[in-house]
Amino acid sequence: MSDQAPALFIDVYSDVICPWCYVGKRRLERALAQLHGAVQTQVRWRPFQLNPTMPKEGIDRKTYLEAKFGGAAAAQAIYGQVARAGDEEGIPFAFDRIARTPNTFAAHRLIWLAGHQGKQDEMVETLFRRYFVEGQDIGNVEMLSHAAVDAGLDGTGIEAFLAGDEGAEQVRPEEASGRRLGIRGVPYFVLNGAHALSGAQPPEQFLAAFRQIKAGSVVGKAGA
Secondary structure, eight states: OOOSSSSSEEEEEEEHHHHHHHHHHHHHHHHHHHHTTTEEEEEEEEESOOTTOOOOEEEEHHHHHHHHHHHHHHHHHHHHHHHHHHHHHOOOOOOGGEEEEEOOOHHHHHHHHHHHTHHHHHHHHHHHHHIIIIIITTOOOHHHHHHHHTOOOOOTTTTHHHHSOOTTHHHHHHHHHHHHHTTTOOOOOEETTTEESSSSOOOHHHHHHHHHHHTTTTOTTTEE
């Protein structure tokens, strides 16, 4: 690994209950793999709550689907498209296993903490898997504690961290900065602090954006 500073910073605004964010993560990974290490990159995961007013304890999944989509049948039609995209990316979505839709603020605090331990990507991956594949409640402190250890974080004091409010003063401004960019949906990718791609773009779109940035072209202005 080269010691030179990354030439490509990628800030990913995401929520861990967003299935398209999981798909977008896989597609970004495929694009970065095609660079074969020719460009130094750094991916940073930024918070964006899709349901910022969600009760701290979350809500029953059926109640959530009724309110958001008008019922499980309508949700199934929408999630069918996501599931097909997941199949293409090797993600075995198991939406039927999800019993609760959680408040994700604690999860975002944990992702923030993981960033300070060099394990942010592993933490995001673990939370996506536990929620979308295993159907676990990622708003539950005990579950989050286990997930943190699973992702390779130092488990000492994790439960106390989650029960407190450390990191909240950092996570809230980060999320606010995303909303100031005008972000309404995720995933949303900000490249080198200025260029933006919205949605779970195919790898080819990422690669085209990387080439344009290298050539000095504007891809899509962040916040436009």
